[in-house]
Amino acid sequence: MHSDTSRTVLDVLVKNHPGVMSHVCGLFSRRAFNVEAILCLPLDGGEESRIWLLVSEDERLEQMIRQMRKLQDVHDVRLRPAAEETFAQLGQIMSA
Amino acid sequence: MTGAQVTIGLLERQGIRTIAGIPGGANLPLYDALSRSTRIRHVLTRHEQGAGFLAQGMARVTGRPAVCFATSGPGATNILTAIADAKLDSVPVICITGQVPRAMIGTDAFQEVDTYGMSIPITKHNFLVRQARDLLRIIPEAFSIATSGRPGPVLIDIPRDVQLEMVDFAQWPEIGEREPVPACFDGDLDLAVEMLNSARRPILWLGGGVVASGAGREMLTLAERLSMPVTSTLMGLTAVPHDHPLNMGMLGMHAQRHTNMALEACDLILAAGVRFDDRATGKVQEFCPQAKVIHIDIDHSELDKLRAASLPILGDVRDVARALLPKVEPAERQEWIGYIEALKRAFPSRIPEQGGHATPLELIRRVGELAGDSAIVVTDVGKHQMWAAQGYPFTPGTGWLTSGGLGTMGFGLPTAIGAALAAPERKVVCFSGDGSLLMNIQEMATAAEQGVDVTVVLMNNASLGLVHQQQELFFQANYFSSIYDVNVDFGLIASGFCWKTWDLAGAADPDAVLGEALAHRGPTLIHVPVDRDEKVWPMVPPGAANRTMLGGECHA
Numbered sequence: 165m166h167s168d169t170s171r172t173v174l175d176v177l178v179k180n181h182p183g184v185m186s187h188v189c190g191l192f193s194r195r196a197f198n199v200e201a202i203l204c205l206p207l208d209g210g211e212e213s214r215i216w217l218l219v220s221e222d223e224r225l226e227q228m229i230r231q232m233r234k235l236q237d238v239h240d241v242r243l244r245p246a247a248e249e250t251f252a253q254l255g256q257i258m259s260a
Numbered sequence: 261m262t263g264a265q266v267t268i269g270l271l272e273r274q275g276i277r278t279i280a281g282i283p284g285g286a287n288l289p290l291y292d293a294l295s296r297s298t299r300i301r302h303v304l305t306r307h308e309q310g311a312g313f314l315a316q317g318m319a320r321v322t323g324r325p326a327v328c329f330a331t332s333g334p335g336a337t338n339i340l341t342a343i344a345d346a347k348l349d350s351v352p353v354i355c356i357t358g359q360v361p362r363a364m365i366g367t368d369a370f371q372e373v374d375t376y377g378m379s380i381p382i383t384k385h386n387f388l389v390r391q392a393r394d395l396l397r398i399i400p401e402a403f404s405i406a407t408s409g410r411p412g413p414v415l416i417d418i419p420r421d422v423q424l425e426m427v428d429f430a431q432w433p434e435i436g437e438r439e440p441v442p443a444c445f446d447g448d449l450d451l452a453v454e455m456l457n458s459a460r461r462p463i464l465w466l467g468g469g470v471v472a473s474g475a476g477r478e479m480l481t482l483a484e485r486l487s488m489p490v491t492s493t494l495m496g497l498t499a500v501p502h503d504h505p506l507n508m509g510m511l512g513m514h515a516q517r518h519t520n521m522a523l524e525a526c527d528l529i530l531a532a533g534v535r536f537d538d539r540a541t542g543k544v545q546e547f548c549p550q551a552k553v554i555h556i557d558i559d560h561s562e563l564d565k566l567r568a569a570s571l572p573i574l575g576d577v578r579d580v581a582r583a584l585l586p587k588v589e590p591a592e593r594q595e596w597i598g599y600i601e602a603l604k605r606a607f608p609s610r611i612p613e614q615g616g617h618a619t620p621l622e623l624i625r626r627v628g629e630l631a632g633d634s635a636i637v638v639t640d641v642g643k644h645q646m647w648a649a650q651g652y653p654f655t656p657g658t659g660w661l662t663s664g665g666l667g668t669m670g671f672g673l674p675t676a677i678g679a680a681l682a683a684p685e686r687k688v689v690c691f692s693g694d695g696s697l698l699m700n701i702q703e704m705a706t707a708a709e710q711g712v713d714v715t716v717v718l719m720n721n722a723s724l725g726l727v728h729q730q731q732e733l734f735f736q737a738n739y740f741s742s743i744y745d746v747n748v749d750f751g752l753i754a755s756g757f758c759w760k761t762w763d764l765a766g767a768a769d770p771d772a773v774l775g776e777a778l779a780h781r782g783p784t785l786i787h788v789p790v791d792r793d794e795k796v797w798p799m800v801p802p803g804a805a806n807r808t809m810l811g812g813e814c815h816a
Contacts (some may be wrong), residue, residue, distance in 0.1 A: 230561035
């Protein structure tokens with residue numbers, strides 16, 4: 165994985181249902197904000213899912229976070245830069 | 261009860277009394293249930309887009325959510341334009357579409373499209389109902405979402421077999437209502453007061469959010485107390501009276517020259533319920549270059565979106581205005597007001613003081629004089645829309661329904677019908693153009709069937725007027741596909757739809773014709789021939805800063 169621009173991870177807690185990935189990913193694509201990588205897993209009980217998005221840390225990120233908070237199925241959005249390491253490890257596994 | 265009966269029952273409980281739509285294979289169970297409702301009347305439109313705009317007309321006039329129905333596939337795709345329009349202008353519309361049965365979803369079944377997927381980016385929220393009992397949660401939630409915070413459209417896609425599925429339940433759920441808005445921070449208010457008191461050249465900029473929250477009176481009081489000139493966006497034109505001495509009218513691409521020049525000079529903008537749209541700001545990097553910005557909006561994502569605010573205030577504009585009013589100190593600002601007056605003398609307004617018939621602006625003014633302060637003014641999209649925005653004598657009692665964000669030609673007629681159904685006691689006047697009217701002209705049949713009191717003032721220049729103007733100004737007069745070769749006889753067409761028609765072409769006494777037509781109750785067409793070379797002046801070229809204005813010099 166390249167690292168010429170600064171990146172971070174958005175930790176997004178969402179309601180777990182079939183359309184939620186479309187809502188979250190569609191928001192990024194139609195506002196032309198690149199998502200480098202996505203992880204999504206249902207949480208215990210399956211009512212909620214956690215999505216990690218590896219994104220560029222540019223000046224538009226705050227706007228994207230605000231837009232995401234407007235989505236009805238998004239319960240929480242936080243920055244979780246330490247999770248970048250997880251993506252790096254996964255990157256090694258997937259490229260092996 | 262079936263899912264369809266539950267749906268209709270929930271809509272009745274939400275207070276819905278009129279639904280616009282068109283039946284088709286995938287929503288027939290809903291229509292069967294609707295036919296048995298004693299409380300809801302159905303308005304059959306002639307195109308699903310008409311149904312969407314009809315609902316918009318009702319919602320824009322009442323401020324309450326309105327409902328439209330469409331079937332799956334083409335019904336859904338047809339109605340999406342009206343839903344996208346509602347999204348951009350923050351209108352609470354609930355659109356309920358039929359979908360193919362659950363087992364057939366994803367099989368490319370007859371009249372199947374991914375309505376859910378297609379409606380994600382153009383709705384505030386959307387639902388695909390997977391089982392009938394979910395309707396008990398989803399429908400109230402849809403109403404709550406559509407009206408809470410910044411309003412917007414919600415789409416509910418219901419598969420046909422879900423409409424037929426039986427549901428048992430002990431009691432109806434609570435109805436969905438607008439959620440209270442969180443209060444703004446006192447610290448923000450104190451800083452705002454400090455900035456307003458210390459500003460030397462402040463301007464108050466009002467948008468659709470001010471109209472939506474009913475904050476016009478508070479905002480005007482604030483402007484008067486602080487001697488702040490007022491400008492507004494297309495969506496905010498009815499916030500303060502057009503003839504108030506502090507009102508400078510609309511800003512931006514088709515503002516009066518002195519308005520944009522005043523903005524150029526201001527040192528503080530109090531921006532309320534606006535979203536820094538490019539038609540208002542021009543090149544946003546060069547908008548109000550000397551000004552600090554206080555931005556009040558109910559939508560957090562609008563704050564700092566296009567221009568970083570010196571002070572962003574998250575909240576309902578009326579709440580914020582009411583909280584600010586007792587804190588600000590009255591100021592006269594004679595120098596600033598004198599400067600504005602000098603600008604007005606040097607660059608006088610092109611808006612006629614009185615109505616007449618010689619120019620489109622005069623005609624619009626005259627229609628406004630005849631229609632009265634409580635009229636609902638609807639427009640389509642094009643030159644007539646901008647002339648109406650510039651020249652109509654707006655008061656806070658005027659209804660103003662225009663497609664601001666999406667700019668949808670074809671908006672006018674069906675929206676006017678919805679407005680007339682929602683407010684049958686008010687005069688509804690729809691300014692339209694020949695290009696726009698043709699885009700939803702089939703709704704003339706709906707208007708006739710409903711007997712609504714809608715007057716369409718058709719400004720006919722036999723062209724796509726604003727396209728024609730831009731080709732002349734920015735493409736070396738290379739007119740292409742902007743002139744209609746066939747001159748449609750609109751009077752004959754309207755008569756065919758059982759409308760009463762009047763024509764100002766060659767009228768010896770145009771004012772008598774206008775007065776007679778506007779006095780008639782029922783679907784009415786007033787045909788007004790307009791010279792193709794009549795322009796919307798001034799004009800800021802797309803992408804340019806607002807100081808770059810073409811045309812519209814007025815040598816008084």
